[in-house]
Amino acid sequence: DAGVIQxxxxxxxxxxxxxxxxxxxxxxxxxxxxxxxxxxxxxELLIYFNNNVPIDDSGMPEDRFSAKMPNAxxxxxxxxxxxxxxxAVYFCASSRAGGLYEQYFGPGTRLTVT
Amino acid sequence: xxxxxxxxxxxxxxxxxxxxxTCNYTNYSPAYLQWYRQDPGRGPVFxxxxxxxxxxxxxxxxxxxxxxxxxxxxxxxxxxxxxxxATYLCALESARQLTFGSGTQLTVLP
Numbered sequence: 001d002a003g004v005i006q007x008x009x010x011x012x013x014x015x016x017x018x019x020x021x022x023x024x025x026x027x028x029x030x031x032x033x034x035x036x037x038x039x040x041x042x043x044e045l046l047i048y049f050n051n052n053v054p055i056d057d058s059g060m061p062e063d064r065f066s067a068k069m070p071n072a073x074x075x076x077x078x079x080x081x082x083x084x085x086x087x088a089v090y091f092c093a094s095s096r097a098g099g100l101y102e103q104y105f106g107p108g109t110r111l112t113v114t
Numbered sequence: 115x116x117x118x119x120x121x122x123x124x125x126x127x128x129x130x131x132x133x134x135x136t137c138n139y140t141n142y143s144p145a146y147l148q149w150y151r152q153d154p155g156r157g158p159v160f161x162x163x164x165x166x167x168x169x170x171x172x173x174x175x176x177x178x179x180x181x182x183x184x185x186x187x188x189x190x191x192x193x194x195x196x197x198x199x200a201t202y203l204c205a206l207e208s209a210r211q212l213t214f215g216s217g218t219q220l221t222v223l224p
């Protein structure tokens with residue numbers, strides 16, 4: 001199994017630009033999570049999906065952030081417009097049953113907004 | 115408010131010794147608690163899960179305890195090795211989500 005796949009691994013963009021992060025979960029996992037990690041705030045849950053349906057997006061910082069999961073094998077996290085404070089490492093994770101089982105994390109996307 | 119605290123941001127120990135990491139929490143009643151390892155530039159990797167009705171869980175050189183009265187979990191690595199150097203994160207389950215602590219950076223000195 002290839003594990004959770006994220007792309008791109010690194011993204012550098014200018015303030016105001018749209019950024020799209022992509023994730024392919026492990027096949028058979030029905031939960032998908034998007035996290036953001038910074039030195040100041042640690043690892044924070046942004047949103048999670050169950051069977052492609054968004055369940056809790058209370059961690060999404062503001063309307064500039066949106067996430068979709070059009071099918072079981074693909075999810076996107078979009079930031080529009082991006083701001084320097086969005087600079088962080090964004091992780092996607094998948095699991096078989098939410099918090100009841102271990103989560104498998106992707107390698108992350110390091111986003112830098114200048 | 116809910117809070118998760120992991121002891122000291124950094125912990126240095128000598129090779130061969132037992133490392134003990136602490137995770138304390140307030141205003142949570144988790145049914146599960148998990149521990150993850152994170153290496154620089156990589157995503158967290160699952161290590162152990164312990165349920166609220168389990169006092170202790172072991173896996174090779176790793177041992178986790180879970181005291182719901184003290185609201186504390188201890189994570190032990192016995193016979194530590196330099197390869198164990200990493201950041202260790204505890205994570206509490208709540209409403210089918212995980213909330214992570216800030217982590218403890220462990221360095222095992224040869």
